[in-house]
Amino acid sequence: MPQRLFIDVHIVQTVPPANVNRDDQGNPKEAVYGGARRSRVSSQAWKRATRKHFDTTVPEPDRATRTRRLTSELAKRIVRDTKLERDKADRLAGALLTRLNLSQGKKASDTAYLLFYGNAQLDTVAALVSGQAHDLAALDDEKLAAELKDLPVADAFSTGHPVGVALFGRMVADIPKLNVDAAVQMAHALSTHETQLEFDYFTAVDDKTEKEETGAGMIGTIAFNSATLYRYATVGFAQLADNLGGDTEAALDALDRFVDSFARSVPTGYQNSFAHRTRPSLVAVVVREDQPVNLVTAFEEPVVSEAGIQAASVRSLAHEYAAARSAWGDVPVHAAATHTFASGKPGATETLEALTEAFGTSVPFDELRSGLRACVSAVLEAQG
Incomplete structure (x- = not known):
């Protein structure tokens, strides 16, 4: 069985006006962090979106x-x-x-x-x-x-x-024999900046309205906000392999599918009203043998818009990773990133330098996944 081995996944993703994950009032979920109100998407919502995504890639009997x-x-x-x-x-x-x-x-x-x-x-x-x-x-x-x-x-x-149960675990309070310890920990997604709740006032016209009638057939409001989100999850590989009966190849497949689905999935709340599906601007993976490390402290001081939020957010994340590595003497086994930042845009040089120093040169997402698998396989071989 593998020893201590953790795979951290850090994502920065901008979502346009949307209501991805509602609270009990029907408004987008929020949280106060660093003294500022942030947009929030619960870990439960993104876990389900991730699970539903990778269920589409396997036969029905292999789903959960x-x-x-x-x-x-x-x-x-x-x-x-x-x-x-x-x-x-x-x-x-x-x-x-x-x-x-x-x-x-x-x-x-x-x-x-x-x-x-x-x-x-x-x-x-x-x-x-x-x-x-x-x-x-x-x-x-x-x-x-x-x-x-x-x-x-x-x-x-x-x-x-199945992969879903192996990754996310199962809790059955009155039958401990059925419990499965989760291999994945997933944080609530938080905006890297302060957000404001807004409301869309809408009217719907009745197509069969008589000529003498006026007004709308329906009037209402939908709450929304827009945000650049920091998303984080970590996979305990030893627990994942154990949940899959000690099959390390199956665990490697499960890890690859998780990274793919976590990056590509988006919760579907109000998707017909907002068409909010986007792709991340940054996906970074870090393989560690000590402990998982959430880098949300990069955004304890809210990012302030200069020429947008996205680039400043990834620079803050890269600087936080580099600073934490220096302060704690961390020597991660592997770090790599896929991002969409290129030269020629305002502030691009500073952004690219920060990302390259922290995670290396950007690689296509398929290469990020294959490189991660090769790294974990090599660590397992070295651990014996």
Whole structure:
């Protein structure tokens, strides 16, 4: 198994007017940092966006699902595999999952909380009864429970984790055996600068309005802001490999997919109203053997717009990384970056010099990922 090895991912990304992640009032989430109000996107929102992105790159059985409707999903698989009537499959699925002693929700078929599982794991549970489903369905409740009591239902959820569960973990308070320690820690995204909440006043016209009628068919407001965000996540490679059964190649694949999906994903709140999807202006990866390091302190003093915010933000990040490395005597195993800054723009020379000193010459994103994989593979080989 690999020893201590952490992969930090630092991203600077500008989002136009948007309401990416709403609070309980329907407004963009915010936080006060460094004495200034900042735009915020919760880690939960970006975790889900990341997970949904990399789910699009793999077959359905290799994906993960988070739901309260576990009984219903299992029943669907039993019907698919055995052609059993749905009501009988629901009863059989409920009896199977009783083996887990999951707390029940308000609806009899729901669990009390969202359960995160691999689709292949639920297929395995369904397969436990597929050969005798019709016979089991004919038994009364007492005999059915006796027949199912020794089936390894919990074991099916304890092995063969998909990437989503291996990365983000699973917490089941009343069944510790099902817990999976997360390999990823993800910070809330924060704007590098102070932001102001704004409101879009809109009217919608009824296409069937009569000539004598005036006014709008609907009037309302949508809150929004715009921000250059600092995003940070770290992957504990040893934990990731352990969650994947010690398979380091699978862990390397999972790391690569995570970096790709974390960089490319964006939460979808109000996306039809704002079309806010952008790409990062900077993605930097740092491989460390000591501990993860969040560089949000680069923005404790809010960036002030001179000729935009983006370039000043990445310079601040690069300077913070270089200063922390010097002050603490850090010697990271590897650092690399992909960014969109080029010569010819105002302040470009200063920006490029800061980024190159901190992370080296910019490389295409595909090369960033392949270089990261090669570095981690070399470290694992050296660790033996």
